[in-house]
Amino acid sequence: MKPLVLIVDDEQGILTTLSHVLEDEGFRTVTTRSGEEALQLYRKRRPAVVFLDIWLPDRDGLETLKTLREMDPDAAVIMISGHGTAPTAVTSIKMGAYDYLEKPLAYNKVLEALNGALAARKTRAGGEAAAHLELGKGKEAPRQYLPPPGLALLQVTDTPQRTIRESTVIYGLGLHSGSQTGMAMQPLPPNSGIHFLTLPKGIQIPAHLDSVAETEYATTLSREGESIRTVEHLLSALHALGITNLLVKVHGEIPVLDGSALSFCERLKEVGIEDQSAPRREVVIDRRYEVTGDGEKSLAIEPAGAFSVSYRLHYPPPLGEQFYDFTLSPGAFEKEIAPARTFGFMRDLPMMNELGLGSGGRLDNCILVGEDGVINTELRFPDEFVRHKILDVIGDFYLLGYPVRGKVTANLTGHKDNIKLQRLILGASA
Secondary structure, eight states: OOOEEEEEOSOHHHHHHHHHHHHHTTOEEEEESOHHHHHHHHHHHOOSEEEEESOOSSSOHHHHHHHHHHHOTTOOEEEEESSOOHHHHHHHHHTTOSEEEESSOOHHHHHHHHHHHHHHHHHHTTTSOOSOOOOOSSSOOOOOOOOOOOOTTEEEEEEEEEEESSOEEEEEEOTTTOOEEEEEEEEOOTTOOEEEEETTTOOEEESSGGGEEEOSSSOEEEETTEEEBOOHHHHHHHHHHTOOOEEEEESSBOOOTTSSSHHHHHHHHHHOEEEEEEEEEEEEOOSOEEEEOSTTOEEEEEOOSSOEEEEEEEETTTTEEEEEEEEOOHHHIIIIITTOOOEEEGGGHHHHHHTTOOTTOOTTTSEEEETTEEOSOOOSSTTHHHHHHHHHHHHHGGGGSSOEESEEEEESOOHHHHHHHHHHHHHHHO
């Protein structure tokens, strides 16, 4: 009888197809979409080879690989991914994976890797399978997540903290990197905050003002040489939906999806948003704070009963001037702001190329504006441009580390100004 093969992937189509291919070759297979369940299956069924996806909703493939190798140093693991990178491949091999295959999986490559892994395991084990495998005592100890630095303006509210009910994975293209990327979102306990975890290195980056490194065309967070680009659309959805505790595992850049925050809202609601047994704290603005720039550029925030944004946008023709006033609530955000997509100008493309940005811009994930108007899509709103600017403000202001209560008034401003004003608030109230 052929050996047993464990297939671990979050895509049901991959599980079904790969299982059928291997069973046609006489192998037995067992499948799961969960890294945690994969460890349990390995302990109970002792498969000869594991096909393991990098992106899993509950624990990523590299974490699972590490634990498998601790359980069984001879574990024969073949990593698979359609959204990986060369550094990820190198890291997985260094961690003990036998091979790394890119999706779509080629029939001959799968069988070649499988047979090679079986031969390598047989050699390491001296021709015999290990007689006994030990998983260890319970689950891996949870990581420590510290909330971001506090503010004198923090107030405890009657609203509960929130996280998501279950883990999920989102795939997509990075707007500025142009690379395929994946993102896993996992719940965190109360008083954790929002945190990013870079793959494959595992560097933790708090979603906080202190982590901001760049604001050119998008907001980038960095720490210890690792960066996460384009965080503002996801943070805007989290701010609007009141999600205060979340772990986001990602490589390099948050997927742009359709260029708006709508898909993030839909996925978060699909997996479920869960109230937690702890009251949330909010940054309650106590006075007027303002920053100014060239010409009419200005950004201010002042006390108010809720978070709201009044934004005036003014570009040369064909865009012209737009104004929108918005008060944040989950329902209003999903209807009025979340669908508004990011936009760019044909005239800026040479500069963006020089900066290495915009490589992932496609006809379906941004609004492209030429000399005579929008050239690639129908607008979702006549004033979609100013609505997207408000979306960015909502996302950037979540980098204070907590939901915000105050009225923002913006004239012709961008990410750099959003961060500058928050640093003024943080410095004045620390």
